[in-house]
Amino acid sequence: MSNTKTLNVVIFGIGNVGSTLINQIQAAKAQLLSQQQLNIQIPIVTNSTLAFYNEFGIENAWHSNFEKASIPYKIKDIVDFVKSHHFQNLIAIDATASKDFVQNYVSLIENGFHIISANKVANTLSFEFYEQLRLTLKKHNKSFLYETNVGAGLPVIETIKRLYDSGEQIKKIRGVFSGSLSFIFNRFSSENVLFSDILIQAKQLGLTEPDAREDLSGTDVARKLLILARELHIKTELHDVQIESLVPKNLNGKTTLHQFYSRQKELDVPFQERKQNLMENQVLRYVGELDVTKKSLEVKLVSEEKHSAIGQLKGADSVFEIYSESYQDFPLVIQGAGAGKHVTARGLFSDIVKLSSSLN
Numbered sequence: 001m002s003n004t005k006t007l008n009v010v011i012f013g014i015g016n017v018g019s020t021l022i023n024q025i026q027a028a029k030a031q032l033l034s035q036q037q038l039n040i041q042i043p044i045v046t047n048s049t050l051a052f053y054n055e056f057g058i059e060n061a062w063h064s065n066f067e068k069a070s071i072p073y074k075i076k077d078i079v080d081f082v083k084s085h086h087f088q089n090l091i092a093i094d095a096t097a098s099k100d101f102v103q104n105y106v107s108l109i110e111n112g113f114h115i116i117s118a119n120k121v122a123n124t125l126s127f128e129f130y131e132q133l134r135l136t137l138k139k140h141n142k143s144f145l146y147e148t149n150v151g152a153g154l155p156v157i158e159t160i161k162r163l164y165d166s167g168e169q170i171k172k173i174r175g176v177f178s179g180s181l182s183f184i185f186n187r188f189s190s191e192n193v194l195f196s197d198i199l200i201q202a203k204q205l206g207l208t209e210p211d212a213r214e215d216l217s218g219t220d221v222a223r224k225l226l227i228l229a230r231e232l233h234i235k236t237e238l239h240d241v242q243i244e245s246l247v248p249k250n251l252n253g254k255t256t257l258h259q260f261y262s263r264q265k266e267l268d269v270p271f272q273e274r275k276q277n278l279m280e281n282q283v284l285r286y287v288g289e290l291d292v293t294k295k296s297l298e299v300k301l302v303s304e305e306k307h308s309a310i311g312q313l314k315g316a317d318s319v320f321e322i323y324s325e326s327y328q329d330f331p332l333v334i335q336g337a338g339a340g341k342h343v344t345a346r347g348l349f350s351d352i353v354k355l356s357s358s359l360n
């Protein structure tokens, strides 16, 4: 009898992260099969409106096949397809940033899917939704993994969970939670460059959210803080996070995304002024802080000493300093690339492999 375990992975969202994940899975297929007896098939890939199906699993030329043969879909079509082929070990990957897509989670779970998500929305809607989702997962014996929600490929959620589950009292988590804002402020503080030019580069590198205002407004960092707070069983909501938004009022929600991108030069003057106010030994950093004792969550732009751990950050690195009973004076530090399609896709891939160990 063959010991090979087959997983059927449906990928929703084939932008920066989703398409990189597909390529990583295709590249690792032979190794997974020979070393771990794991066969990962991808029978369906979708964007927001179109789906491409191959009951035998997509091939390396999936992208051009998608261009040629994808068709409009609804979630019911996806469910009908996997049912008609009696696929087992179903995993839905949410590589979208969509608020609408998370409304499909319950129906996917009820129809046999485990969920692995890079999208932070499901964990940051109301606490009622958060709890209901977990009840649905329990009822249907399904898993929900979302390590990439905080720190992309870094093992932040797993570490926090392990500490919490082993009774460690976590007191504070502080750091630079956003890879894109890290990249932007690391360069803006040390180089003679326009803020808007760095923002464009961060977007081109796939570091920002599809709508970069999610990063600049502090919402993305606030979501990450909220996700960590909820891991620590703090019952709190997104609107409880105290946020310093970096989007000027005239460029916020009332402008379209297109208008925002065409007017982003308007960001240059206010940020230049902010930079001029820095002392010689200071840099700008966008910092998140969760004070567990006070149950307070805050994100803000600060002037940080150049030689501090946060002040020394480079590239798109994030850093998470975890202060707890056992790590009081010298925090446990997790640092590394906090955004980017390769690290994020690898984080999703490692969630798939982790989930596979609990499947038959």
Ligand SMILES: NC(=O)C1=CN([C@@H]2O[C@H](COP(=O)(O)OP(=O)(O)OC[C@H]3O[C@@H](n4cnc5c(N)ncnc54)[C@H](OP(=O)(O)O)[C@@H]3O)[C@@H](O)[C@H]2O)C=CC1
Pocket (backbone or CB within 6 Å): 012, 013, 014, 015, 016, 017, 018, 046, 047, 048, 049, 094, 095, 096, 097, 098, 100, 101, 118, 119, 120, 148, 149, 151, 152, 179, 206, 207, 208, 209, 210, 338, 339, 340, 341, 344
């Ligand atoms: N980039 C990074 O460094 C990191 C990203 N993430 C998260 O990963 C997710 C994806 O980011 P990224 O790949 O950069 O985003 P992209 O904008 O590059 O891709 C988004 C994809 O999602 C699709 N999509 C949008 N709405 C829906 C929907 N309702 N149903 C199905 N598909 C949909 C889009 O399709 P269409 O083209 O048709 O709109 C597109 O294919 C985000 O949630 C982000 O927060 C997490 C950690 C790090």
Ligand SMILES: N[C@@H](CC=O)C(=O)O
Pocket (backbone or CB within 6 Å): 148, 149, 151, 152, 177, 178, 179, 180, 181, 207, 208, 209, 215, 220, 338, 339, 340
């Ligand atoms: N836009 C996010 C991407 C990862 O979550 C960030 O910059 O950190």
